[in-house]
Amino acid sequence: MPSCSNIVIWEPIPANSRFCAQASGTSTDFLVGVRIVGADGSDTQFRNGDLVPGPAHRSLTSQQYATRITLTPGASAPTVTMNAWIEDSTGSRIFECTWSASAAVTAVRVTVITVPASA
Amino acid sequence: MRVRIVLCTFLLLCAAIAGAQQQQPPCVPSDTIEQCWQRYNPPLAMATAAAASAVNAEVATANTGMPAMTLPTGSSLKDFLSLFNAAVQTATVTENDEAVTLDWNVPFNVFGDDKIKFQAIFTEATLSADVKTELGSNTAATTTLTDSLTETDDIQASASYAPQNAYFGRSIRQHGDLLAALIESATGDDEKRELQLLAQTSFAGVTTEAKLQDLAPGVATQIESSARAEQQIAARNQDVLKAFATLLGNQPQIYGTVVYHYRNRLAGPSDLSAKFSYEASGNSLNRFLRRNRERCSSAAIAQQANGLDVSTTCVGALSAYAKQIAGDMNAGGSNRLAVSFEYKRSDANRFSLTEPAAITVNTPGSHSLVYTIAYGVPMSTTVDNREGRFDFAVNYEDVSNDPMKTDRLIASVTYSQKLTDTVTLPLSLVYANHADYLPATDRRVGVHFGLNYKLPDPTP
Numbered sequence: 001m002p003s004c005s006n007i008v009i010w011e012p013i014p015a016n017s018r019f020c021a022q023a024s025g026t027s028t029d030f031l032v033g034v035r036i037v038g039a040d041g042s043d044t045q046f047r048n049g050d051l052v053p054g055p056a057h058r059s060l061t062s063q064q065y066a067t068r069i070t071l072t073p074g075a076s077a078p079t080v081t082m083n084a085w086i087e088d089s090t091g092s093r094i095f096e097c098t099w100s101a102s103a104a105v106t107a108v109r110v111t112v113i114t115v116p117a118s119a
Numbered sequence: 120m121r122v123r124i125v126l127c128t129f130l131l132l133c134a135a136i137a138g139a140q141q142q143q144p145p146c147v148p149s150d151t152i153e154q155c156w157q158r159y160n161p162p163l164a165m166a167t168a169a170a171a172s173a174v175n176a177e178v179a180t181a182n183t184g185m186p187a188m189t190l191p192t193g194s195s196l197k198d199f200l201s202l203f204n205a206a207v208q209t210a211t212v213t214e215n216d217e218a219v220t221l222d223w224n225v226p227f228n229v230f231g232d233d234k235i236k237f238q239a240i241f242t243e244a245t246l247s248a249d250v251k252t253e254l255g256s257n258t259a260a261t262t263t264l265t266d267s268l269t270e271t272d273d274i275q276a277s278a279s280y281a282p283q284n285a286y287f288g289r290s291i292r293q294h295g296d297l298l299a300a301l302i303e304s305a306t307g308d309d310e311k312r313e314l315q316l317l318a319q320t321s322f323a324g325v326t327t328e329a330k331l332q333d334l335a336p337g338v339a340t341q342i343e344s345s346a347r348a349e350q351q352i353a354a355r356n357q358d359v360l361k362a363f364a365t366l367l368g369n370q371p372q373i374y375g376t377v378v379y380h381y382r383n384r385l386a387g388p389s390d391l392s393a394k395f396s397y398e399a400s401g402n403s404l405n406r407f408l409r410r411n412r413e414r415c416s417s418a419a420i421a422q423q424a425n426g427l428d429v430s431t432t433c434v435g436a437l438s439a440y441a442k443q444i445a446g447d448m449n450a451g452g453s454n455r456l457a458v459s460f461e462y463k464r465s466d467a468n469r470f471s472l473t474e475p476a477a478i479t480v481n482t483p484g485s486h487s488l489v490y491t492i493a494y495g496v497p498m499s500t501t502v503d504n505r506e507g508r509f510d511f512a513v514n515y516e517d518v519s520n521d522p523m524k525t526d527r528l529i530a531s532v533t534y535s536q537k538l539t540d541t542v543t544l545p546l547s548l549v550y551a552n553h554a555d556y557l558p559a560t561d562r563r564v565g566v567h568f569g570l571n572y573k574l575p576d577p578t579p
Contacts, residue, residue: 005153005157005162005327006156006160006162007152007153007157007327008327009322009325009326009327011322011323011324011325011326027226028226028290028292029290029291029292030292031291031292031295031298031299033299035310035311035314037311037315037318038315038318039315039318039319041311041315043311047295047296047299048292048295063318064318064319064320064321064322065318066313066314066315066317066318068310070356072291072360074290074291074292075289075290075291075364075367075368076224076290104364105291105360105361105363105364106357106360107353107356107357109160109349109353109356111156111314111317111345113318113322115321115322115323115325
């Protein structure tokens with residue numbers, strides 16, 4: 001699982017793919033979030049309840065999406081890890097990244113842009 | 120004169136604007152998408168380090184003093200969040216001589232995110248007062264028996280259970296919904312708008328390594344605009360987190376502890392005790408929410424689009440309150456009171472020796488109640504994350520059923536200074552009206568100093 005930058009472009013995304021994410025931490029003292037916004041304004045949000053242990057997933061239609069991922073370790077400064085990937089229609093992972101955060105009460109924010117194959 | 124003032128103000132304003140612009144150079148055509156983005160939003164490692172140094176007095180990095188649950192120099196703020204603590208303490212005058220404390224917090228998820236703290240304290244064993252009395256002036260026997268004691272002859276092992284929920288404990292996890300609502304209130308629709316604009320910008324055939332000068336017209340402009348917007352949203356997000364963390368660090372803690380204190384019979388009787396403790400600070404999240412019930416309900420926060428308005432919104436009031444506490448730290452903004460009540464049962468200690476001296480010890484078992492009150496005062500410093508703290512504690516042990524033993528009073532004041540993020544240096548002054556299990560009055564004062572180390576997260 002490669003560790004990625006805080007700005008990522010995944011392209012091309014085949015039809016009937018889905019965005020998946022799951023999070024874990026060295027303790028439960030953390031907050032994580034994923035917000036997927038489509039070009040049409042559709043807005044999907046996942047939080048701890050969906051992502052831990054996860055995975056949470058959202059089907060992607062043939063439009064471009066921008067996703068904001070946040071990792072916020074709590075007071076105990078646990079190492080929080082978020083793994084996000086794109087699954088194609090066969091369930092294969094075609095794009096994948098992992099991000100970590102460990103500074104207490106400090107949000108790490110990542111932006112992922114997914115571009116459909118037809119765009 | 121008035122013209123000069125206006126001119127000076129204008130020049131200062133220009134200088135400020137120029138300075139601000141200098142700090143934030145705009146993207147240049149030769150930048151890649153990633154480089155442009157990171158001009159406004161530094162890469163993860165840099166962002167983490169920079170933000171961590173900015174959050175200088177939050178719960179995670181707070182100086183929690185000495186971890187010992189049962190020593191008189193223990194802090195009024197117990198840390199149930201760090202994975203592992205180790206502390207060593209020594210004394211210049213005998214009270215509790217050298218002591219090593221190992222402290223381990225283990226998740227106990229039966230009722231949620233609760234924690235169990237396991238702690239072991241290894242104290243340098245010394246001959247009990249009863250044995251010393253029996254030996255009298257026989258210094259050779261005293262030396263022989265003292266030398267026979269090892270580091271494992273005086274051990275206190277304890278387990279403490281601390282519930283973590285919306286009302287007790289300093290874990291952020293319990294407040295996820297409230298915090299998310301506050302952040303949404305502070306950022307309004309800006310995040311969604313920024314993401315939607317990015318989603319509407321065509322990135323077909325583009326990677327983050329593409330240079331801005333090679334992108335289609337408008338794309339480069341949108342990337343820089345989104346990067347700038349993200350920087351502002353992230354800053355607002357972090358401001359809310361910081362304010363929230365200030366109040367979260369003041370949340371009350373409640374915990375029950377069972378302690379088994381093993382002693383070699385030469386060092387005294389072993390005992391078993393049960394202890395109930397409560398810690399509270401005046402400026403907690405609970406208190407803030409109680410005072411702002413109307414504007415901080417879930418429904419009310421959802422309606423507060425302009426979250427930064429101090430007078431009407433929850434997040435505005437939160438930020439103002441947190442700033443007031445942080446600015447008021449030396450005036451008691453985060454002071455903490457801890458009280459505990461302990462029932463202790465000491466075993467009988469009966470034995471006879473013929474070598475190196477003929478002695479007989481016949482100490483009956485006893486029961487006692489121990490009352491403790493402690494008050495902690497964090498001290499702010501000009502250096503980030505290097506705050507100190509004073510802890511004042513008074514223990515009173517009421518031995519009610521043994522006329523051979525008298526009640527015992529221990530008072531201590533401890534100053535702990537953070538040296539690094541993980542290392543704290545404590546210095547204590549301890550007064551006891553007599554030694555443990557010594558009937559006669561024998562007032563003594565001890566000076567303790569040591570080192571406390573919080574183990575960093577072991578995950579690579």
